[in-house]
Amino acid sequence: MTRPLPLTLLILFMIISLIYGWLFMLNEQNHHFSNGSLKTNITILLWHWPFGIQYSLAGDVCLKDYGIAGCHLIDNRSLMESANLVVFHNAELKYRKEHLPLDLPRPASQRWVWLSLEAYNGNLAAYKNLFNLTMSYHPQADITVPYGKLIVKERPSQDFVIPKNKSHEVCWVVSNYQKWQSRSAVYQKLRQNINVQVYGYFVKRPLRMAALLPTISQCYFYLAFENTESRHYITEKLWRNAFLAGAVPVVLGPPRGDYEEVAPPKSFIHVNDFNSTEELAKYLRSLTKDPEKYNAYFTWRQNYTVKLYTDWRERLCNICPLYERFPIKKIYKDLGTWTKW
The missing domain is CATH 3.40.50 (Rossmann fold)
Structure with a gap:
């Protein structure tokens, strides 16, 4: 006749079984994921x-x-x-x-x-x-x-760089220029009130990739105008041409709220915030004469870096x-x- 296991051995056996099951489950999870x-x-x-x-x-x-x-x-x-x-x-x-x-x-x-x-x-x-x-x-x-995003720094930078040595008020790099596009109409009106340096095949002044950011860095503002105004459509014109180059982006594309979902509100200037291009031009020019207000558009660099997806x-x-x-x-x-x- 088989003798029943002592109670202590039975409990020990149950504990070992539970531990084994837990370790098996953990191993299966680690099989699927490791550091994300x-x-x-x-x-x-x-x-x-x-x-x-x-x-x-x-x-x-x-x-x-x-x-x-x-x-x-x-x-x-x-x-x-x-x-x-x-x-x-x-x-x-x-x-x-x-x-x-x-x-x-x-x-x-x-x-x-x-x-x-x-x-x-x-x-x-x-x-x-x-x-x-x-x-x-x-x-x-x-x-x-996304075309790009801002990544939070592990530690805020107290000595973040504010771009200097600006020689042009506004810059725009464009090759696929179409008269029917909204950005074209805004550009034509804006250039009547402020100096806009234009580069690209549109004006037969193409920029090599190596010269793109250094050229834009000489401008106070960059026209980050999307060729299509569609919800959440924010391309490299913001992330690379403006943020990385060190020019304040003047954006035209989706609503301000879409930009604020991916970038600090005080890191860009939205065309739709102004009643006219004359009013926009006046505001841009006032910033070029007020270093403190202009530099405020770069305070995001204290907490973020730019990540491009190319x-x-x-x-x-x-x-x-x-x-x-x-x-x-x-x-x-x-x-x-x-x-x-």
Whole structure:
């Protein structure tokens, strides 16, 4: 006849079982995440490179360059069936330079990602019930990829740099100039009241990339005018051309509230805050004569640094830490409706 285990041994056995179960669960969690980076292998296939500009995917790009483990980027279409996600950039689809692989077998668990960083995306009616995720600058996208952002410093800088040696009142770099654009009308009126130095192919004064920021740094203000006025559409014109160059941005694009969601209110000047371009020009000129008020537009540098997103590989790698949050079953029945912000 088998003797029952003593009570103390039974309790000890139960405790050991609970500890083992807890350690197993913790190990499983660590299998998925380590310092915010996904550890399980996720393969992202980029079906075509945006605007035809290719980058090298040799080696573990996500881990080596961005510290994101378990995230594998590929652009070999023959490996489509092995991909967890397939990313399609809209511009090439819009101009029919590329097409969706509707004739190829698509694994049931594979997610298709619609990618666009533009405000105008053409007719998307043909893409009903095809895409599972959206990737855009818009905060309502499944994967939000801004052109840039401000990163909080670990410690505020008491000796932050205020740009000096200004020689021009206002600067603007523009190549795609169209008379029908709102920014063109504002520029034409503004230049009648204040000196605007214009660069770019529009005036046959192109700037090499190496000369872009040094040139703008000589200006008190930079016209960070978006070519399309659309909600949350804030491009490198603010982050790089103005903030990094050291010129106060005069912005035209989405409402002030959208800018204030990503930048301090006193770091930019919004065109819509003025009743006329004459009033705007008068205010800008008054700041050039008042160093204390002008320098106040740079106090954000005490607490923030600028982060630019320019490499498509970084944008793709940043999908992986979000992967576990994506809904298992989601599909956009009408992609065109979603993009009408």
